[in-house]
Amino acid sequence: MGGGGQLTGPDTRRAGGVYTWEEVQSHNSRNDQWLVIDRKVYNITQWAKRHPGGFRVISHYAGEDATEAFTAFHPDPTFVQKFLKPLQIGELAATEPSQDRNKNAAIIQDFHTLRAQAESEGLFRARPLFFCLHLGHIMLLEAFAWLMIWHWGTNWILTLLCAVMLATAQSQAGWLQHDFGHLSVFKKSRLNHLLHKFTIGHLKGASANWWNHRHFQHHAKPNVFRKDPDVNMLSIFVVGSTQPVEYGIKKIKHMPYHHQHQYFFLVGPPLLIPVFFHIQIMHTMISRHDWVDLVWSMSYYLRYFCCYIPLYGLFGSLALITFVRFLESHWFVWVTQMNHLPMDIDHEKHRDWLTMQLQATCNIEQSHFNDWFSGHLNFQIEHHLFPTMPRHNYRLVAPQVRALCEKYGIPYQVKTMWQGLTDIVRSLKTSGDLWLDAYLHK
Secondary structure, three states, rough: OOOOOOOOOHOOOOOEEEEHHHHHHHEEEOEEEEEEEEOOEEEEOHHHOOOOHHHHHHHOOOEOOOOHHHHHHOOOHHHHHHHHHEEEEEEOOOOOOOOOOOOOHHHHHHHHHHHHHHHHHHOOOHHHHHHHHHHHHHHHHOHHHHHHHHHHHHOHHHHHHHHHHHHHHHHHHHHHHHHHHOOOOOOOHHHHHHHHHHHHOOOOOHHHHHHHHHHHHHHHOOOOHHHHHHHOOOOOOOEEEEHHHHHHHHOOOOOOOOHHHHHHHHHHHHHHHHHHHHHHHHHHHHOOHHHHHHHHHHHHHHHHHHHHHHHHHHHHHHHHHHHHHHHHHHHHHHHOOOOOOOOEEOOOOOOOOHHHHHHOEEEEOOHHHHHHHHOOHHHHHHHHHHOOOOOHHHHHHHHHHHHHHHHHOOOOEEEEEEHHHHHHHHHHHHHHHHHHHHHHOO
């Protein structure tokens, strides 16, 4: 085999090398990273730092086959090839399988066929009118909220109604920025990126780069400890069935975890957006000198305070936006966690794309309200399998996904909205009980 050892410099790399999976898997450290796409071997050690989606998301596939993830995230693979070609150092040996770590080749091939069928049926083509109307109803909500206070005054009832309307607009803008962030609206990535910055920056006061670098990791390795930031609970909660036992055996007790299903109501939904995300976003933009995103973010706050300080004064405007964030945070936490928190959460298992996503996600029943309320993330399974697919097409591909899962005995879970919400609390209680048992008896 050619050149499977540690490379000493850029001049030693050759595109004609032939490698085994064992050699590829040995290059998975922070300063030495290889991966495989369509049997071609790439050295991404230096490129990872310049990767538009962030260095962490691509590094999570160091030493692995990244073919399925690459296909899922890049709507225009031909464009990306010009960046990949200089990084290629060889190919897998002819005797090596196309998939790594004993993954099921039949599942991978059938999912590839399903994706090709969805593309041929036009399910990756967006309907511009859908997203224009969605943006329109967000802007109308904001306009009506302000006009109502300007015309009728600032009494408590109108202020509460204004807050609800603004929180609704913020939540719906959150789903819309999610569409642009996943490059699922326009064919050209540049337009998606521009509208993403406008939506998350000017309409929400947040950062596109912060969201990209965080959210793509979640999609690449959902519910995988140390790779999915959404299951990094900062030791405030223990989740899944593995982490609670590990904490219990090590006698780790940062919080009374057997009561986490109760204090979740005080810590999770009320504080995630107005406290944790707000601090993290501002810190990220400033520490990374991301002045473009900071300007977009400040344009939101400038617009907001120009509109509401004349009506409420400075203190009243601050109180109103804090309450809006409080309401939005509840909406966001319950919707996003019902699809993931009750599912399998564990360390890296190196599963194929279909199996990994189905282990970590579930769906909520389809209805017009559920579609609107969750930004179509009630089709979380389809969204995770096809992150660049426009959301209005999830329901069209869902029967084919379900049939494929049934063929291979992979659970495809669909819950009612109520069951999805209650399962969040139930799963936290189950994890807390596992921690307590391990803490006391192991």
